[in-house]
Each structure stands twice: as structure tokens, then as C-alpha cells.
Amino acid sequence: MNKYTHQIPARVEKQQTPETGGAWQVDAYQRMYFLRAFDEKIANLSLQGRVGVYTPLKGQEAAQVGAGLALGSQDWVVPTFRDMGVLLQRGVSPEHMLLFWAGFEEGNVHDTRNLPITAPVATQLPHAVGLAWSEALCGSQACVLACLGDGATSKGDFHESMNLAAVQQLPVIFLCQNNQWAISTPPSKQMAIDAVAQRADAYGMPAHRVDGNDVAAVYQSVAEATSRARAGEGPTFIEAVTYRLGGHSSQDASHYRNVKEELCWAQLDPLMRTKTKLLECGLWSEQQQRSWESHCQQLISEACEHLKAKRRSLSENKKVIFDFAYETAPTSLAAQKHACLSTQHDIVTEHTRPPIPNTWRREGEGQSMNMVSALQLALGEVLDASQEVLLMGQDIGALGGVFRVTEGLQARYGERRVVDMPLSESAIVGSSIGLSLGGYRAVCEVQFAGFLYSAFEQLISHAARFRSRTQGSHSVPMVCRAAYGGGVHTPESHADSPEAHFLHVPGVKVVVPRGPRMARALLHASIQSDDPVLFLEPIPLYRSITEHVPSAIESFPLGRAEILRGGKDVTIVSYGTMLHRALKAATQLQDEHGLEAEVIDLVTISPPDIETIAASFARTRRLVTVHESPRTGGVGAEIIAQIAELYGEVGCFARVAGWDTPIPFPAREQTYLPNVSRIVQAVCGLCTTSRP
Known part of the structure; x- marks a missing residue:
């Protein structure tokens, strides 16, 4: 056997049994037995097609029961899929x-201090760090258990999280x-x-290596780590050496493992x-075993x-797909909801766009300043x-950020509220997600938008999905600022x-x-929003433009575009730096060609305010979009596609898509995916409409 890969628990450092009596040991065993029985039942249901793909935990019951029992009700758990x-x-x-494994988001809706199960490996760890940070900031005694497997320790999110913690x-506690x-x-x-626990050495973090098949040893190790955490002594890494007795998933037969290895671990x-x-200690009997087995089977049957009683009604409740994508849904999504539900005779409420305040663009007391x-x-x-x-962000403290946007703020508000972060974009964004889940409103800075790719998974897989994943029981009210543009x-x-990458991310x-004026108003609105917001700041505009900014605080609504110049001949839609070039072009068109261009500042790139653009296009019947990002698959392509569907200027168009x-989750994914009926309806709708 390899000295580490197939190491049996007998070679793990011995742990002292915690001071627990026989009643505790019996209770722990009963919990482990129920977990094994329930795990095997779900695995069988998966093989029968009654629930989705399942990731069994057989063999890891001691580690999970021991860890769970060592936590207090005030503590958090950030789990993996196992x-x-x-x-x-x-x-x-x-x-x-069972609801979760059957494919219903309702399985993630509960009142306990647990985050939902996470599929992408190790990406939940920055959230655990952020949650722990939120508890430390408010002075509570709570700590966070961050669960992971040995494979996760190869991921960058693991190392960034360990370092930041x-x-x-x-x-x-990792x-x-x-x-x-x-x-x-x-x-x-x-x-x-030789041991996963050695990874903690690089971060100056205490580490314990325990027999993961000994429930008391795991309990003691986690309990000691929670005591350290509550005493303000920082994080702990625990390696619980155990064995996955089943496959990786219900679809995995584990042919890659040898029989000798499996037999060796089965004995443990x-x-x-x-x-x-x-049994040896006289704390349990075969009669008690039979009685407990019967009780567990009754609980599992219930x-x-x-699930059987709920499955149909939950499956038919398709509106929840739309209800929790955003805290404030865009009107385009309301229209999609109506299209999805209209054949089911469901009532769809009208959706109105947030109004632009009457005071917007009025002059008042204030001062001239740049962005x-x-x-x-x-x-x-x-x-x-x-x-x-x-x-929070890299170099935002003493330096004031690379563009000096945060200059002086750390001196005024302190290092606890204006935090210099390690050079770890995924940890910056991921811990901001965790802080936001813990009740704070994190405004993180990624120095340049070209560096956002390192945090792409945090924004797409987590910030964008927590609300829908938990049906609104968790939200991520965070803002990610980034400078962009050439x-x-x-x-x-x-x-x-x-x-444009994020235009495709609901x-x-x-x-x-x-x-300047819009930047201030838009940042206020973004921080007030309960939806995550990516706030892109055009680099060329930081200091090239000065404007009068009123003393009174203003807020410009997210999801609204603004018409900056009226016109009857063509609509030009742009944003950021290119908007100023569009305005100059409109002046030149008027002076040299006698053409009146209506210029619209899109403001919110995603989801875009198509209503304002459509109303303008209805007047001008011509549309030009301008942006500096690549043309193919860009913001302009999306705007033109939506207008083409509405008006069909050069033909008849329709898109059938998700x-x-x-x-x-799987139970409702067929409602999301295009089906034959939707395709037929789209074609018939075009063919029964006269061409322009």
C-alpha cells in the first residue's frame, strides 16, 4: 500500500476520547445508523429514477455526526454536496x-444557520470565511464549519480561503x-x-489529523477548534481520515478501486x-438494534x-423559476413569466419600471467634481x-486604490471597515458574498475588470444564484466595483x-x-439594492469630466435608461465612454447632415431597459448601438435582437431560448428548456403576422 493514499485509520494519530457518557455514545450511534439507512434509501431512489443523481456518504457517518454534534445552535455550516x-x-x-435530491429548491429553504449544498468544488470556502468575518465583526461567539474533501485542497479557492482566514x-474550522x-x-x-493536514503549515494555521471513522475523536477535535475560535484564536484545519465506501455518485460503480483496498476499509x-x-460495554443490545432499525425505517418512510405528496404540486408551481431570480425583477422577465404561465391560467401581476425621480438633473447647491x-x-x-x-479590495487602504477612489477612507473609518485584501480576486469577491450573507453590505473592488475572470465563478455560480437557489431565503446585497475600458x-x-459576459448571467x-453625478447616484442605488451589482467604472472618465454634483444625496434607479438628447431620425444607444462619442456624433449629424439623433444612455447593461429603447425606436424606426466591447454577442446584439423581435423591420424574427x-433544479428544468410547443408557437406567431 502507498504510505498515504491507502493509509488505514490505525496509523492516524491517536485521539483521547472526550468526556462523554454512555448516553452520548448511544445517541451518536443512533444518528449514524439513521444516516446510513437514509443515505442508502436515497441512493436506491436515485437508481430507480425517483430522485436525481445522488452523492452518497456511506463510510463518512462518524466524521459528519461527530462534527455536527460539536457545534452550537449559533454556529454556521457551509456544506459540500456530500x-x-x-x-x-x-x-x-x-x-x-429528500426535496433537495428530488430536484426542488424548496429543499434549500430552512430556518437553520446552514448555507445550501454547493456543487462546484471548494467555491463555498470563501463564503465560509466571509460568514466567519461577519460574526467576528459583530462580536458574536459563533464560528463557521467549512466542509470540504481532499480533492478540494487542490483548488485555488481553498488556498485563498485558508490564507485569508x-x-x-x-x-x-476547515x-x-x-x-x-x-x-x-x-x-x-x-x-x-504525506497528509492533507500539512497544507495548513503554509498558512501558520493549527492542524489536527484524526481518525475520521471514530465519532468521538472527530467530536473532540471539532469541539477543541470551536473553543479556539470562540476565544479569538483564529481558524483550525482538521483532516478526518476516512473512506468513501460507495461510489462518487449513484452513477459511479468505482471500478478504479481494487478489492483489497475496499475490503481493508470495510473492516473499519x-x-x-x-x-x-x-455491545462490548453493555450500552447496546440486539433488541435495541432491531427497535431502532424499525424506527428509522418509519422516519424514512414518512x-x-x-415527497410523494408534495412532488406534483411543487412541480406545477413553475412561477418560482421567475420569482426569485432578482429581488426586483426586470420587466423583460415579467413578460417571460407571462409567456410561460399564460397557458396555465395563472394570474401574472403587472410589472412597472422604477420611476426616475422628479428631482433628477435639477440644479441645486453642490460643487463641481470629477468621477x-x-x-x-x-x-x-x-x-x-x-x-x-x-x-474591501487590494490596495484600497493607505494607497487609496489604484485610481485613488478610496483615498482617505481607511483613515476616517478604520481598517475594520476599509480592508486591504490579499491579491486574491476570488477571495475578495467570495468573502464579500459571505459577509453579505451574514448581514453586511460588502462593496468590494477588483482593480481592473480584466481581473474579474479570476472571480468569475464566484459571481456566476454564487452571487447570481443564491436568491433563486434558496427561493429568497438568502440574498447577496453586495457591489463589486471594477475599472474598465480602453x-x-x-x-x-x-x-x-x-x-457582455455578465449580460448572459441572470x-x-x-x-x-x-x-460624476450619475456615478454617485448609481453607486447609492447599487449599495441599497438587495441584488448583487457589478459596478463598472470607465477609466477614461475618471478625471476627464467634471460636473455639478448636488449636496443632497441622489439615487438613480437600477434598470432604467435615460434619454439625453431628443431626435426623430435615428436612435443611438450607448453607455460609458462611448456614450460621449455618441453625443458628439449626434451633434455632427445635426450640423453636417441635418439628421436628428435621439441618444440614450443605457446605464444598466443587464438587464437592459428595452422599454425606453423600444419607445424611441417606435418614433425613429432606426437604431444604432455603440459599445467598445467586441461586436459579436455584445450588448448591442442583444438590444437589436429584442427590438427586431418587437418590430421585425427587415423580416420576422423570434428567439426561443431558456x-x-x-x-x-432538475424538477423544474423542463419548464426552463425550450420545448416543441414553444418552437411551434414562435413559428406560427411569425407566419400569421404580415411582413413589413
Whole structure:
């Protein structure tokens, strides 16, 4: 056997049994048995096609029960897709877990302090760090258990999270269940060290390596780590050495493992070990075993009956696909909801756009300033207004940010509220998500939008989806600021315009200010929003334009475009730096060609205000879009496509596609996917409409 990959628990450091009596040991065993029985039931349901693909935890019951029992009710759990056992110890019901595995987001809706199950490996760890940070900031005694597997320790999010937790000395416990296999990859092919726990050395973090098949040993290790965390002594890494007795998923037969290895670990089955010990000590009997087995089967049957009773009504409730994509849904999504539900005789409420305030663009007391000063003013105003607002990013403290937007703010508000972060874009955005889940409003800065790609998964897989994933029980009211755009001779990757990437991501709003007054008003609106907002700041406009900015605080509504110049011959839609070129072009068109161009500032890139554009196009019957990002698949293409569908100027057009929401869980995904009926309706709608 390899000295590490197939190491059996007998070679793990011995742990002292915690001071727990026989009643505790019996209770722990009963929980482990129920977990095994429930796990096997769900695996069978998956093979029968009655629930979706399932990731069994057989063999890891001791690690999960021991860890769950060591936590207090005030603590948080941030689970992986194989941590159902921890969640059940934390009060999540079997009924909720079955709903989740059957493909219903309702399974993620519960009142306990647990984040929902996360599929992308290791990406939940920055959220755990952010949650721990939020607890530390408010002075609570709560800590966070961040669950992961051995495979996750190869991911960048793991290392960024470990580093940030250690730097900030946060109350987080990283529990790595080393089950010897990352799907089909053993640790020997993932790391050149003898034990996963050695990874903690690089971060100056205490680490424990325990027998993960000994429920008392895991309990003691996690309990000690929680004591350290509550005492303000920072994070702990725990490697629980165990074994995945089943496949990676219900579809995995594990042919890559050898029989000798499996037999070796089967002899160390945590259920068998614990039961044998209880029988030897006279704490358990075969009669009690039979009685408990019967009780567990009854509980599991009740959970299955609950799923059976709920499945049809939940499946037919298709409106939830649309209801939780945004805190404030765009009108385009309301129209899609109507199209989806209209044949079901569901009532769809009318949706109105947020109005532009009557006071907008009025002159008043104030001062002239550039965009840098206006953004700095807005950040100071929100920091003054609420202790829940935090700023975080690389070099935003003493330096004041690369463009000096945050200059002086750390000196005024302190290092706890204006935080210099490590050079870790994924940790910056991911921990901001965690802080926002913990009740704060994080405003994070990524120095240049070309660096957002390092945090792409955090924005797309998590910030955009938490609301829909949990049906509104969790939201992510965070803002991610980033400088973007060319024209000032920055190096490669410093001038990217990536806004179109996020146009395709339902759940995140993307805005671009055109000048100082709009920047201040738009930043206020973004921070007030309960939806995550990507706030892109045009680099060429930071200091090239000055405007009168009123003393009174203003807010410009997200999701609204603004007509800056009237015209009857053509509509020009643009934003950011290019908007100013569009305005100059409109003047030239008027002076040299006698053409009156109506110019619209899009303001919110995603979701765009198509109503304002459509109303303008209805008057001009011509449309030009202008943006500096690539043409193909760009913002302009989306605007023109939507207008073409509405008016069909050069033919008849329609698009049949997924709705502008995150793809729902499996139970409702067929409602999301285009079907034959939708295609037929689209074609018939075109063919029964006369061509222009």
C-alpha cells in the first residue's frame, strides 16, 4: 500500500476520547445508523429514477455526526454536496433533504444557520470565511464549519480561503473529510505531501489529523477548534481520515478501486466499529438494534411519503423559476413569466419600471467634481449612513486604490471597515458574498475588470444564484466595483470591457455610469439594492469630466435608461465612454447632415431597459448601438435582437431560448428548456403576422 493514499485509520494519530457518557455514545450511534439507512434509501431512489443523481456518504457517518454534534445552535455550516449528515445533525429535516435530491429548491429553504449544498468544488470556502468575518465583526461567539474533501485542497479557492482566514484570524474550522478519492483520483496524484493536514503549515494555521471513522475523536477535535475560535484564536484545519465506501455518485460503480483496498476499509466501517464497542460495554443490545432499525425505517418512510405528496404540486408551481431570480425583477422577465404561465391560467401581476425621480438633473447647491471625487463622496456617505457597509479590495487602504477612489477612507473609518485584501480576486469577491450573507453590505473592488475572470465563478455560480437557489431565503446585497475600458494606454488585461459576459448571467445587475453625478447616484442605488451589482467604472472618465454634483444625496434607479438628447431620425444607444462619442456624433449629424439623433444612455447593461429603447425606436424606426466591447454577442446584439423581435423591420424574427433566470433544479428544468410547443408557437406567431 502507498504510505498515504491507502493509509488505514490505525496509523492516524491517536485521539483521547472526550468526556462523554454512555448516553452520548448511544445517541451518536443512533444518528449514524439513521444516516446510513437514509443515505442508502436515497441512493436506491436515485437508481430507480425517483430522485436525481445522488452523492452518497456511506463510510463518512462518524466524521459528519461527530462534527455536527460539536457545534452550537449559533454556529454556521457551509456544506459540500456530500455533507447531508452534518446538515441533519443541525436540524435540517429528512423531508427537506429528500426535496433537495428530488430536484426542488424548496429543499434549500430552512430556518437553520446552514448555507445550501454547493456543487462546484471548494467555491463555498470563501463564503465560509466571509460568514466567519461577519460574526467576528459583530462580536458574536459563533464560528463557521467549512466542509470540504481532499480533492478540494487542490483548488485555488481553498488556498485563498485558508490564507485569508489565517491573515484575519477568523473563527472558521476547515473540516476536510479525506475519503481517499476525488472521484477516481487518489491523493497521491493530487499532492506531494504525506497528509492533507500539512497544507495548513503554509498558512501558520493549527492542524489536527484524526481518525475520521471514530465519532468521538472527530467530536473532540471539532469541539477543541470551536473553543479556539470562540476565544479569538483564529481558524483550525482538521483532516478526518476516512473512506468513501460507495461510489462518487449513484452513477459511479468505482471500478478504479481494487478489492483489497475496499475490503481493508470495510473492516473499519464506522457503524460496525461503534456498534461493536457499545455491545462490548453493555450500552447496546440486539433488541435495541432491531427497535431502532424499525424506527428509522418509519422516519424514512414518512419522509418519502412527504415527497410523494408534495412532488406534483411543487412541480406545477413553475412561477418560482421567475420569482426569485432578482429581488426586483426586470420587466423583460415579467413578460417571460407571462409567456410561460399564460397557458396555465395563472394570474401574472403587472410589472412597472422604477420611476426616475422628479428631482433628477435639477440644479441645486453642490460643487463641481470629477468621477473619482463623486465615487469617493458616495462611499463616504454610505459608510456614514450604515455600519453594515464594508469596503474591501487590494490596495484600497493607505494607497487609496489604484485610481485613488478610496483615498482617505481607511483613515476616517478604520481598517475594520476599509480592508486591504490579499491579491486574491476570488477571495475578495467570495468573502464579500459571505459577509453579505451574514448581514453586511460588502462593496468590494477588483482593480481592473480584466481581473474579474479570476472571480468569475464566484459571481456566476454564487452571487447570481443564491436568491433563486434558496427561493429568497438568502440574498447577496453586495457591489463589486471594477475599472474598465480602453483609451488610456494601460497594459494588456487592464483595458478589457467584459460586460457582455455578465449580460448572459441572470441574477447579477451590471451598471456603468457616464459621469460624476450619475456615478454617485448609481453607486447609492447599487449599495441599497438587495441584488448583487457589478459596478463598472470607465477609466477614461475618471478625471476627464467634471460636473455639478448636488449636496443632497441622489439615487438613480437600477434598470432604467435615460434619454439625453431628443431626435426623430435615428436612435443611438450607448453607455460609458462611448456614450460621449455618441453625443458628439449626434451633434455632427445635426450640423453636417441635418439628421436628428435621439441618444440614450443605457446605464444598466443587464438587464437592459428595452422599454425606453423600444419607445424611441417606435418614433425613429432606426437604431444604432455603440459599445467598445467586441461586436459579436455584445450588448448591442442583444438590444437589436429584442427590438427586431418587437418590430421585425427587415423580416420576422423570434428567439426561443431558456428564460432569463438561473437554470432551476432538475424538477423544474423542463419548464426552463425550450420545448416543441414553444418552437411551434414562435413559428406560427411569425407566419400569421404580415411582413413589413
